[in-house]
Amino acid sequence: MTSWMETQPAASSAASAGCIATPAHRGACARARPGGADDMAAMRYSQAAKARALQQVHALAANGYSRRGAVQHVAKGLGCRSETLNAWLRREASQQRGNVHHDVHGARLRQLERELQELRRLTAALQRALRAALDAKGEDASPKAPTPSGASQR
Numbered sequence: 186m187t188s189w190m191e192t193q194p195a196a197s198s199a200a201s202a203g204c205i206a207t208p209a210h211r212g213a214c215a216r217a218r219p220g221g222a223d224d225m226a227a228m229r230y231s232q233a234a235k236a237r238a239l240q241q242v243h244a245l246a247a248n249g250y251s252r253r254g255a256v257q258h259v260a261k262g263l264g265c266r267s268e269t270l271n272a273w274l275r276r277e278a279s280q281q282r283g284n285v286h287h288d289v290h291g292a293r294l295r296q297l298e299r300e301l302q303e304l305r306r307l308t309a310a311l312q313r314a315l316r317a318a319l320d321a322k323g324e325d326a327s328p329k330a331p332t333p334s335g336a337s338q339r
Contacts, residue, residue: 230263230265234263235273238259238263238270238273239270239273239274239277241255241259241262242255242256242259242270242274243255245258245259253267256270256271256274
């Protein structure tokens, strides 16, 4: 039994069909396809292709299309289901929220690390100054164990 794909004539060029799928699937994309989910389930799109599709959706939405209309238009041109494109949009939004969260915490972490480094530098400088002052007086400059706050010193 032959599949539908085997019965279709090959197109002259995948690029002329506007295919943005991975090279392994370009031949299949260049052919006319029925709207069956089985054919679309086999498609795998590169990250660059997904990014271009998402840019097209955003551009259409900025030019007056509804989000749904933009998604349907781009999905039809791409040869995928609108649900697939919506999933890519949700993933993109999730990653952007995560990146903002990561960037804010990353900046705060870097600031705290700089402050810690500065405090360590100042502590070392104070310890050197204390040792120098105590050496000038002839006293022992070794650090002493701190006493508990409630204990009396004799």
